[in-house]
Amino acid sequence: MLKTLNEKIKMLSESAKYDISCSSSGSSRSNKNKGIGNASSGGICHSWTSDGRCISLLKILMSNDCIFDCVYCINRRSNDINRGTLTVNELVNLTIQFYKRNYIEGLFLSSAIFINSDHTMEKMYQVVYKLRKEHKFNGYIHVKAIPGASIDLIRKTGFLADRMSINIELPTQKSLRALAPQKSKENIFKPMKFIGENNLMIYQDKKKFKNTPKFVPAGQTTQMIVGASPENDHMILNLTEALYKKFHLKRVYFSAYVPINDDPKIHFSGKIQRNREHRLYQADWLLRFYDFTVDEIFDKSNNFLNEYLDPKTFWALNHLEYFPINVNKASYQELLRIPGFGIKTCRKIVSARKYSTITYDELKKMGAVLKRAKYFIEVPGLKIGGVFRDPEILKNHFISESKNKSAKLIPLFTGKELELPNAY
Incomplete structure (x- = not known):
């Protein structure tokens, strides 16, 4: 177990890089009562705002001392790695000091599950509470909801955070049982449903009452790992479409599996599927903004997106x-x-x-x-x-x-028909 604060910061910030569901678009929390920090509606976490600014946040785990043994995770219980846990005060002070030095404009806080789900969620809630109430920090805060934590803790955290997320990780219950046996679909979907329903309820109340408190104003997100389990793209996007409809998610993130652990249970092709991840994002964009359905995106002959065509x-x-x-x-x-x-x-x-x-x-x-x-x-x-x-x-x-071949573009013509290039 690591002892010094510098050692813990270095390790826990490095471990946080595998969670990519940390976009911040949608929050408009403004500074008030002579507090510090200010969450922009454009976004944080090295995101580009609508006016062209790139802004950042502290992205860190509270702990990597996990009691779970998920096969795909670097922090799985059975891995022989250094472990460390930041205290509530260490995280609060770190965030404030980084902000005052102009290193960050917000916080993305996640954690491995240490002791149990409620204990972990309680500690994360305390971090957010102290930042908001004691230090008057009005910057952007994204908090990871812990699977299996009590709904009351999720609710209290939701009234303080700008965005929350709970990661599905794997597209099917079968893969979840095989690779993350201590997680369950119910423990993931229960808080996701609660956040989605309460977000809609608060939105409706705001139409009637101006002083309605904000609840996860930037919405919720989730993440799926691509390439660690055998599901095809059609199955992944079917789940994605259902999540948008049922739980009103702001966004679903896809993460190409990086081979951290050597385990025969992982369905890894031997290649990190970055291009597949890219195609899934393109398809997700069509679902959210272009009025496409999943079945339209695929043809009957293949349940995977085309490698070369968007x-x-x-x-x-x-x-x-x-x-x-x-x-x-x-x-x-x-x-x-x-x-x-x-x-x-x-x-x-x-x-x-x-x-x-x-x-x-x-x-x-x-x-x-x-x-x-x-x-x-x-x-x-x-x-x-x-x-x-x-x-x-x-x-x-x-x-x-x-494929970046040397084939020439088909030229436009005005007047007479052109001959096809030799490549065609």
């Missing part, structure tokens, strides 16, 4: 009957389906076309990503021959781009 392009190539889309006539929902068009671009189009016909050059000025979109749209100033609408030609073109 999910929106993959869907478009499988549904060319909807394209080309007339930019000047399509609805907002139809515009969202165009590969390369983001939410801001679609909003600009809907707003601008009220006053004049949008041309290809005007789309460029709007910042639309036309490198991909040009094959799926109809707009004055752009012409692409029918042969370029062939799904296999387009698919090969996009895959070649993804």
Whole structure:
């Protein structure tokens, strides 16, 4: 067991890096009563705010002295590693001193489960309570909810924190039993449901009563490990979609499994699946902001996302009957389906076309990503021959781009038909 504060800080901050569910968007806690700190609605934890600032937080575990033996975790009970636990006062003083030195603007506090779930959650609550009430700290605070902790402790912490999260870790009960036998689906979903329902209730009360206290104002998040268990992408995204609908999560994070422990129970392919993680985030974006469903994102032949094509392009190539889309006539929902068009671009189009016909050059000025979109749209100033609408030609073109091969882009033409490049 480590003794010195410096040793504990170094170890516990290093151990915290495996938890990535620490975005802070959505909180607007302001300073008051001559306190210190100020939580921005833009976010913390090395996140970019809406005005371009990058702000940071202290991300640390309270303890790595875990009583659980989760196969995928560096802090599992059976691992022979140095252990350490920060006291409540050490964490409070550390946060305040780091803030005063302008190192941080907030705190992300997690912990291994030491002694038991309630004891761990109680200590974390005490940290947040002292920061808020005794030190008048109004900076951003994200606290991890401990599986199995009492709902009363979750509730008390929720009225002080900006965001809370409880990690699902694995997509199915079967994998949870195999790799984290001391955790249960019930202990994870119970606090998640409580936070989600109370968040909605507080939101409704605020419409009637201005002085309604804030409860987890930045919402809750969770994290799933990708590549430690055999679930396919379709199963992972089905769970993701259900979490958004049932528990009103702010965001689901995906973390490619890093082989920390050598254990035959782990379903590891031998390669850290960063690209798969990236594709899951892209698909998650489609679920949250682009009105896609999980079943639309996949085709019947494969339950994994395409390695070389982003999910929106993959869907478009499988549904060319909807394209080309007339930019000047399509609805907002139809515009969202165009590969390369983001939410801001679609909003600009809907707003601008009220006053004049949008041309290809005007789309460029709007910042639309036309490198991909040009094959799926109809707009004055752009012409692409029918042969370029062939799904296999387009698919090969996009895959070649993804693989960073030397294949040239299909050129636009004005006037006469162009011959296909040799690569096609």
